[in-house]
Amino acid sequence: DQQVKQNSPSLSVQEGRISILNCDYTNSMFDYFLWYKKYPAEGPTFLISISSIKDKNEDGRFTVFLNKSAKHLSLHIVPSQPGDSAVYFCAASDSGTYKYIFGTGTRLKVLA
Amino acid sequence: GAGVSQTPSNKVTEKGKYVELRCDPISGHTALYWYRQSLGQGPEFLIYFQGTGAADDSGLPNDRFFAVRPEGSVSTLKIQRTERGDSAVYLCASSPWDSNEQFFGPGTRLTVL
Numbered sequence: 001d002q003q004v005k006q007n008s009p010s011l012s013v014q015e016g017r018i019s020i021l022n023c024d025y026t027n028s029m030f031d032y033f034l035w036y037k038k039y040p041a042e043g044p045t046f047l048i049s050i051s052s053i054k055d056k057n058e059d060g061r062f063t064v065f066l067n068k069s070a071k072h073l074s075l076h077i078v079p080s081q082p083g084d085s086a087v088y089f090c091a092a093s094d095s096g097t098y099k100y101i102f103g104t105g106t107r108l109k110v111l112a
Numbered sequence: 113g114a115g116v117s118q119t120p121s122n123k124v125t126e127k128g129k130y131v132e133l134r135c136d137p138i139s140g141h142t143a144l145y146w147y148r149q150s151l152g153q154g155p156e157f158l159i160y161f162q163g164t165g166a167a168d169d170s171g172l173p174n175d176r177f178f179a180v181r182p183e184g185s186v187s188t189l190k191i192q193r194t195e196r197g198d199s200a201v202y203l204c205a206s207s208p209w210d211s212n213e214q215f216f217g218p219g220t221r222l223t224v225l
Contacts, residue, residue: 004154032212043116043203043216059169089154093212098143099168100214102154 004092006103014111019104020076023090030092034073034100035064038087047088048075051082051095057058080110116217118204124223125194133220134187137206144187145214146179147203150158156202161187162209194224 005024019036031052036044047099050057050064050073058066063076077084087107090099117136127130137144143162147155161181168169169179176194181187191198201221205214 006154034213036216041218043205044217046159046217048214049212054160091154098160098207098212099157099166099171100155100157102147104152105153 002066002091003027003030004101004103006088006090006106008106009104010109011042012109012111015082016079019080019084019108019110021075021077021088021090021108023073023075023103024071025073025092027092027094027101028071029102031061031096032093033064033066033073034091035094035095036089036091036102037084038105044089045105066072068107077108080108082110082112084108085110116204116206116211116215118217118220120220122221123156124218126212126224126225127131127194127196129194129224131191131194132173132190133222135187135200135206135217137185137187137204138215139172139185140208141206141215142184143207143214144181145205145207147205148187148201149201158189159163161167189222191222194222196224198222199224 034049038044066073074106087105090103149155159169164184176192178190203217203219205216215225
């Protein structure tokens, strides 16, 4: 049973445009969410996080939105750059634990 | 400073053999995690150490898998009687005691023939 789902395995976006990556979760106990970026042959690197007490968190070109009632979060990248091309993983945890539950990832390709 | 390092980067072994995978966390990080990433999947939690003790090993798939962290720093993941289904990238992460953010190493790609 996949508790964190990323239904789009891949996404292509033109440089300069907005990239929107989506993530859905099923466990209502999750209250902390993260996005990680992964390049080939490297480990995932932390990008941005959000606690369930907020519905938006912004860091430069990256914004994460959380819709608790829909159990949905999204990552917006504006403007997209070719260096953003990577696999993006959504992860969730119950703040009482340290286990991250990861989605299956979305491969983003930003076209120059 | 230095990030999380993992050795070897690649390991090829034969079915039935024993393997050890090593993780050097970021200096001063008290928490250490092992994850396994199979092809087309996200990382899957295996075990978590806080200091020297395994606080949660509920993600280990069976008793062929074991991990240690004897001095609260370096950790070794040990797999006995490897099976082809164990083939995956094994990721290690560490975090400071007061943070949720986990810093990942580059992983060890294990291939069981």
